[in-house]
Amino acid sequence: MxxxxxxxxxxxxxxxxxxxxxxxxxxxxxxxxxxxxxxxxxxxxxxxxxxxxxxxxxxxxxxPGGGQPAQALFQAAPTVPPPLPQIQAAPPMQPSTPMRIVISKLGVNAPVKSVGLAKNGTIQVPPADNPNLAGWYRNMSTPGEVGPAVILGHKDTRTRSAVFSRVHELRHGDTIEVKRQDGTTAVFTVGGVEQASKQTFPTQRVYGTQANAQLHLITCGGTYNRNTGHYTDNVIVYATMTSSYRS
Structure with missing residues:
Protein backbone atom coordinates (compact mmCIF):
# COMPACT_ATOMS: atom_id res chain seq x y z
CA MET A 1 0.00 0.00 0.00
CA PRO A 64 32.20 3.31 52.60
CA GLY A 65 32.32 4.28 56.26
CA GLY A 66 32.15 0.66 57.39
CA GLY A 67 34.41 -0.50 60.21
CA GLN A 68 36.91 -3.34 59.97
CA PRO A 69 35.59 -6.69 61.15
CA ALA A 70 36.70 -7.71 64.61
CA GLN A 71 39.91 -9.70 64.66
CA ALA A 72 39.96 -12.81 66.83
CA LEU A 73 42.64 -13.12 69.51
CA PHE A 74 45.49 -15.53 68.87
CA GLN A 75 44.84 -19.00 70.29
CA ALA A 76 47.24 -21.94 70.35
CA ALA A 77 48.79 -24.62 72.53
CA PRO A 78 51.43 -23.26 74.96
CA THR A 79 54.27 -24.81 72.94
CA VAL A 80 53.34 -23.13 69.64
CA PRO A 81 55.67 -20.25 68.57
CA PRO A 82 54.39 -16.69 69.01
CA PRO A 83 52.51 -14.97 66.17
CA LEU A 84 55.05 -12.85 64.31
CA PRO A 85 54.25 -10.23 61.64
CA GLN A 86 55.22 -11.30 58.12
CA ILE A 87 57.63 -8.40 57.64
CA GLN A 88 61.36 -7.79 57.70
CA ALA A 89 62.71 -7.55 61.23
CA ALA A 90 65.21 -4.78 61.97
CA PRO A 91 68.74 -5.71 63.09
CA PRO A 92 68.96 -5.94 66.91
CA MET A 93 70.64 -3.16 68.86
CA GLN A 94 72.99 -3.15 71.81
CA PRO A 95 71.40 -3.49 75.27
CA SER A 96 69.95 -0.32 76.80
CA THR A 97 67.50 0.11 79.68
CA PRO A 98 63.95 1.09 78.61
CA MET A 99 62.75 4.44 79.92
CA ARG A 100 59.27 4.94 78.44
CA ILE A 101 56.71 3.00 76.40
CA VAL A 102 54.50 4.80 73.87
CA ILE A 103 51.43 3.25 72.21
CA SER A 104 49.88 6.07 70.19
CA LYS A 105 46.79 4.06 69.20
CA LEU A 106 45.85 3.64 72.87
CA GLY A 107 47.04 7.01 74.15
CA VAL A 108 49.74 5.34 76.29
CA ASN A 109 52.89 7.28 77.20
CA ALA A 110 54.23 5.77 80.40
CA PRO A 111 57.49 5.50 82.32
CA VAL A 112 59.06 2.05 82.64
CA LYS A 113 60.45 0.69 85.91
CA SER A 114 62.88 -2.23 86.23
CA VAL A 115 61.37 -5.25 88.05
CA GLY A 116 62.74 -8.65 89.07
CA LEU A 117 61.37 -11.76 90.73
CA ALA A 118 59.13 -11.80 93.79
CA LYS A 119 59.80 -14.15 96.72
CA ASN A 120 57.30 -16.66 95.38
CA GLY A 121 59.18 -16.91 92.09
CA THR A 122 56.76 -14.87 89.99
CA ILE A 123 57.70 -11.66 88.21
CA GLN A 124 57.19 -8.53 90.25
CA VAL A 125 54.55 -6.08 89.06
CA PRO A 126 54.74 -2.28 89.18
CA PRO A 127 53.35 -0.62 92.33
CA ALA A 128 49.56 -0.43 92.21
CA ASP A 129 49.58 3.13 93.55
CA ASN A 130 51.00 4.36 90.22
CA PRO A 131 48.53 3.19 87.53
CA ASN A 132 50.54 4.81 84.70
CA LEU A 133 53.73 2.82 85.36
CA ALA A 134 54.96 -0.19 83.40
CA GLY A 135 57.56 -2.72 84.51
CA TRP A 136 60.40 -4.18 82.43
CA TYR A 137 61.55 -7.64 83.54
CA ARG A 138 65.29 -7.09 83.88
CA ASN A 139 66.24 -10.78 83.73
CA MET A 140 65.31 -10.83 80.03
CA SER A 141 66.48 -8.80 77.02
CA THR A 142 66.18 -5.04 76.89
CA PRO A 143 63.72 -3.80 74.23
CA GLY A 144 65.65 -3.66 70.94
CA GLU A 145 68.20 -6.26 72.02
CA VAL A 146 68.06 -9.72 70.45
CA GLY A 147 65.55 -11.97 72.21
CA PRO A 148 62.23 -11.32 73.95
CA ALA A 149 61.87 -8.20 76.11
CA VAL A 150 58.98 -8.40 78.56
CA ILE A 151 57.07 -5.34 79.84
CA LEU A 152 54.21 -5.72 82.32
CA GLY A 153 51.47 -3.31 83.30
CA HIS A 154 48.31 -3.30 85.37
CA LYS A 155 44.89 -3.55 83.73
CA ASP A 156 43.27 -1.52 86.50
CA THR A 157 43.42 -0.64 90.19
CA ARG A 158 40.72 -0.55 92.84
CA THR A 159 39.72 2.93 91.74
CA ARG A 160 40.55 3.37 88.04
CA SER A 161 41.88 1.87 84.83
CA ALA A 162 45.65 1.49 84.47
CA VAL A 163 48.39 1.73 81.84
CA PHE A 164 47.62 -1.53 79.98
CA SER A 165 43.83 -1.48 80.32
CA ARG A 166 43.37 -1.35 76.54
CA VAL A 167 46.23 -3.46 75.17
CA HIS A 168 43.67 -6.09 74.14
CA GLU A 169 42.61 -3.59 71.45
CA LEU A 170 45.97 -3.85 69.65
CA ARG A 171 45.90 -5.70 66.36
CA HIS A 172 48.28 -7.09 63.75
CA GLY A 173 50.27 -4.22 62.23
CA ASP A 174 49.89 -1.73 65.10
CA THR A 175 53.11 -0.19 66.42
CA ILE A 176 54.65 0.24 69.86
CA GLU A 177 57.63 2.46 70.68
CA VAL A 178 60.07 2.00 73.55
CA LYS A 179 62.39 4.90 74.38
CA ARG A 180 65.73 3.72 75.70
CA GLN A 181 68.39 5.16 77.99
CA ASP A 182 70.93 5.47 75.15
CA GLY A 183 68.70 7.97 73.34
CA THR A 184 67.33 5.54 70.76
CA THR A 185 63.72 4.50 70.24
CA ALA A 186 62.90 0.93 69.24
CA VAL A 187 59.78 0.57 67.10
CA PHE A 188 57.89 -2.74 67.27
CA THR A 189 55.13 -4.05 65.00
CA VAL A 190 52.42 -6.21 66.56
CA GLY A 191 52.02 -9.73 65.22
CA GLY A 192 49.16 -10.88 67.43
CA VAL A 193 47.40 -10.68 70.80
CA GLU A 194 46.65 -13.68 73.00
CA GLN A 195 44.39 -14.22 76.00
CA ALA A 196 45.64 -17.23 77.96
CA SER A 197 44.54 -18.80 81.21
CA LYS A 198 47.00 -18.30 84.06
CA GLN A 199 46.66 -22.02 84.70
CA THR A 200 48.18 -22.79 81.27
CA PHE A 201 50.45 -19.78 80.81
CA PRO A 202 52.47 -20.12 77.55
CA THR A 203 55.88 -19.84 79.19
CA GLN A 204 57.90 -20.98 76.17
CA ARG A 205 56.04 -18.66 73.81
CA VAL A 206 56.60 -15.63 76.06
CA TYR A 207 60.11 -16.25 77.40
CA GLY A 208 61.63 -18.63 74.84
CA THR A 209 64.68 -17.79 72.72
CA GLN A 210 64.11 -15.61 69.65
CA ALA A 211 66.46 -14.77 66.78
CA ASN A 212 65.23 -11.18 66.48
CA ALA A 213 64.40 -8.36 68.88
CA GLN A 214 60.94 -9.07 70.28
CA LEU A 215 58.64 -7.23 72.67
CA HIS A 216 56.00 -8.99 74.76
CA LEU A 217 53.49 -6.98 76.78
CA ILE A 218 51.65 -8.73 79.61
CA THR A 219 48.62 -7.65 81.61
CA CYS A 220 45.59 -9.23 83.25
CA GLY A 221 42.45 -10.35 81.46
CA GLY A 222 39.48 -12.62 81.68
CA THR A 223 37.21 -12.64 84.75
CA TYR A 224 38.04 -11.04 88.07
CA ASN A 225 37.90 -13.57 90.93
CA ARG A 226 36.86 -11.74 94.10
CA ASN A 227 37.90 -14.67 96.28
CA THR A 228 41.52 -14.62 95.12
CA GLY A 229 41.71 -10.94 94.22
CA HIS A 230 43.13 -11.79 90.78
CA TYR A 231 42.00 -12.10 87.17
CA THR A 232 41.75 -15.58 85.66
CA ASP A 233 43.72 -14.86 82.47
CA ASN A 234 46.63 -12.93 81.00
CA VAL A 235 46.54 -10.80 77.85
CA ILE A 236 49.82 -11.02 75.93
CA VAL A 237 50.90 -8.85 73.00
CA TYR A 238 53.61 -10.19 70.67
CA ALA A 239 55.62 -7.69 68.60
CA THR A 240 58.81 -7.62 66.50
CA MET A 241 61.23 -4.70 66.20
CA THR A 242 60.95 -3.34 62.68
CA SER A 243 62.84 -0.05 62.95
CA SER A 244 64.60 2.34 65.31
CA TYR A 245 65.58 5.98 65.44
CA ARG A 246 67.53 8.36 67.64
CA SER A 247 65.39 10.70 69.67
Missing part, protein backbone atom coordinates in the same frame (compact mmCIF):
# COMPACT_ATOMS: atom_id res chain seq x y z
CA UNK A 2 1.40 3.34 -1.07
CA UNK A 3 1.66 6.23 1.32
CA UNK A 4 -0.85 9.05 0.62
CA UNK A 5 0.40 11.75 -1.72
CA UNK A 6 -0.37 15.45 -1.32
CA UNK A 7 -0.55 17.58 -4.52
CA UNK A 8 1.07 20.52 -2.79
CA UNK A 9 2.27 21.70 0.54
CA UNK A 10 -0.53 23.55 2.22
CA UNK A 11 1.01 23.40 5.76
CA UNK A 12 0.34 20.89 8.56
CA UNK A 13 -3.16 19.78 9.12
CA UNK A 14 -4.20 20.66 12.73
CA UNK A 15 -6.11 17.41 13.15
CA UNK A 16 -3.26 15.26 11.87
CA UNK A 17 -0.80 17.15 14.16
CA UNK A 18 -2.91 16.45 17.23
CA UNK A 19 -3.16 12.79 16.36
CA UNK A 20 0.61 12.58 15.84
CA UNK A 21 1.33 14.14 19.22
CA UNK A 22 -1.04 11.66 20.87
CA UNK A 23 0.75 8.75 19.23
CA UNK A 24 4.18 10.03 20.34
CA UNK A 25 3.05 10.54 23.96
CA UNK A 26 1.58 7.05 24.10
CA UNK A 27 4.81 5.61 22.67
CA UNK A 28 6.93 7.47 25.25
CA UNK A 29 4.76 6.26 28.13
CA UNK A 30 4.92 2.69 26.82
CA UNK A 31 8.73 2.95 26.61
CA UNK A 32 9.06 4.13 30.22
CA UNK A 33 6.77 1.35 31.42
CA UNK A 34 8.85 -1.21 29.51
CA UNK A 35 12.14 0.04 31.06
CA UNK A 36 10.71 -0.01 34.59
CA UNK A 37 9.34 -3.51 34.10
CA UNK A 38 12.73 -4.70 32.84
CA UNK A 39 14.53 -3.24 35.85
CA UNK A 40 12.11 -4.94 38.23
CA UNK A 41 12.74 -8.28 36.56
CA UNK A 42 16.53 -7.87 36.83
CA UNK A 43 16.40 -6.84 40.48
CA UNK A 44 14.12 -9.75 41.39
CA UNK A 45 16.41 -12.29 39.67
CA UNK A 46 19.97 -10.89 39.80
CA UNK A 47 21.66 -14.27 39.41
CA UNK A 48 20.11 -14.64 35.95
CA UNK A 49 21.75 -11.42 34.80
CA UNK A 50 25.23 -11.86 36.20
CA UNK A 51 24.72 -9.43 39.09
CA UNK A 52 24.47 -11.73 42.07
CA UNK A 53 28.22 -12.46 42.34
CA UNK A 54 29.11 -8.75 42.21
CA UNK A 55 26.58 -7.93 44.91
CA UNK A 56 27.81 -10.71 47.19
CA UNK A 57 31.46 -9.59 46.87
CA UNK A 58 30.77 -6.31 48.71
CA UNK A 59 32.10 -7.18 52.16
CA UNK A 60 31.71 -5.13 55.31
CA UNK A 61 35.25 -3.79 55.30
CA UNK A 62 34.93 -2.43 51.74
CA UNK A 63 31.75 -0.47 52.30
Missing amino acids: MAPQYPYDSGPDPKSGTALRSVLILAAVAGVVTVIAGMLIVVSSPEEYGLASQRDQLTVDTQ
